[in-house]
Amino acid sequence: MDLIDRLRDLSNRVERQSSNVGSEEATKTAFVLPFLQALGYDVFNPEEIIPEFTADHGVKKGEKVDYAIKLDGQIMVLIECKPLGAVLDAKYAGQLFRYFGVTDARFAILSDGARYLFYSDLDRANRMDDRSFFEFNLRDFNEARVEELKQFTKSAFDLDNILSTASNLKYRRALKAEIASEFKEPSQEFVKMIAGRVYSGRLTSSVKEEFTELTRAACTEFIRDRVNDRIQSAFEKDGTSLPEPAPAEDPNAKPDDSSSAKDGIVTTPEEWRAYRIVQAIGAQITDPERIYMRDAKSYCAILFDDNNRRTICRFHFGARKNAISVFTPDEEQRFELERVTDIYKYSDAISSAVSQYIDDK
Incomplete structure (x- = not known):
């Protein structure tokens, strides 16, 4: 069974069982461990998937991270789990921050069983970034996201390769968020830039206000046309019509x-x-x-x-x-x-x- 098929099965499980999974322990058992298993890891091997991983740090003695992935004798990934539906933010994962600097791990995952946020130390060495560079959501994914996730499968795991693409993933994700924000609510800078390319007059306050609405409408129309084109192309590719x-x-x-x-x-x-x-x-x-x-x-x-x-x-x-x-x-x-x-x-x-x-x- 291909990775995407295993993930689809797991996605269906999340939908079926979410109402019965309320605690962190239940989330780990029902969703997180099967997710790691889908990536090819032996969740029954405590030398590969280490539960309740401990690495004493300063005054925080005996703190535990839910799981650590160990490959070739080295800790590669730290995993912190939250209950299904919990707010996922790095500021709520203090253990990951503290452990990141005292282990060999270069990656950390924060998850609620459905969403998986991947972190590294792209901004400063040995210090986990505040912003994740990749997110995988079992409730909303496509083939492109699965291809990106494949880097973290056991068979394909390559530290240098992942690090070389992590930076691009991080900034591409941030840029997409900014573009989406501009399309939904154009900023004055964006309106000024676009209007300056099509309007030769002086950009007075009233003109800027008018172009703000025009830009918002044009963005909506552009997306609508692209979607309609994709839908039409999909049908034409199959030799059918709408x-x-x-x-x-x-x-x-x-x-x-x-x-x-x-x-x-x-x-x-x-x-x-x-x-x-x-x-x-x-x-x-x-x-x-x-x-x-x-x-x-x-x-x-x-x-x-x-x-x-x-x-x-x-x-x-x-x-x-x-x-x-x-x-x-x-x-x-x-x-x-x-x-x-x-x-x-x-x-x-x-x-x-x-x-x-x-x-x-």
């Missing part, structure tokens, strides 16, 4: 044996368009293929991972009035729509609704 919307229901049609006729459910062209828009918005933060549509008689639901307990939004499209209900973490918000494309106005609420399930434990 699904055709279901035809409008004919009130005079005779009943037949089709499931839609039996159920009285017809997905309209407007609902298909609305679904694609929500996919485009969600694609900024997750794989759009995780966003599904499930139609019903009274509404059309958009679900995360096709799970009816993870509703992103619902379309309420009628003959005279259209609306969308967005299920954000705090409340259900309902917005009236004059046109289907008005859904883009509520991108922030939809992104919030999607995000809660990406980080849901």
Whole structure:
């Protein structure tokens, strides 16, 4: 079984068992050890995976790190575990900081069983960085992330090779976060730079304000177009085309044996368009293929991972009035729509609704 298949199995286990895993010990047994096993380590060999690893440090005698990975007689990786759903931040992992400077380890992992944050000492030798250089999330990964993770498998582990790519990974991740931030809420510096390339007049306060909105809209449209292109390319690669919307229901049609006729459910062209828009918005933060549509008689639901307990939004499209209900973490918000494309106005609420399930434990 390939690594990606083992990780998918483990991802399914996280989803199935998360409600029954509440303690740190349960997290280690149910998720962390199987994760290390998926990477090829012998979790039953205490000379390779050392539990409750101790290295006395200053006045902190007898402190333990949950696990240490030892290869070729040398401690390579320190691992600190937290309960599933805990806040993962280096400042809450004091043992990792203290142990990093008194062992041979060049890498540290902070995990809650679903998310794995990888640290090194890229900024200062023998001192663990405050910011991780790589993160792997069992609830949200793709083939590219798996390829990066392969560096840490037992069979591929090469200290020099990982260190040579860790810096690039760290800054690339930071740059992606900055780009995402600029696309969502353009800074004045970004607006000034972009506007200066297309506008020849003087950038007064009112012009900057206008270009801030134009830049935000242009970024959203750019991402939407790229996502639509990817979706179209995927279908064309398979020799198919985008699904055709279901035809409008004919009130005079005779009943037949089709499931839609039996159920009285017809997905309209407007609902298909609305679904694609929500996919485009969600694609900024997750794989759009995780966003599904499930139609019903009274509404059309958009679900995360096709799970009816993870509703992103619902379309309420009628003959005279259209609306969308967005299920954000705090409340259900309902917005009236004059046109289907008005859904883009509520991108922030939809992104919030999607995000809660990406980080849901």
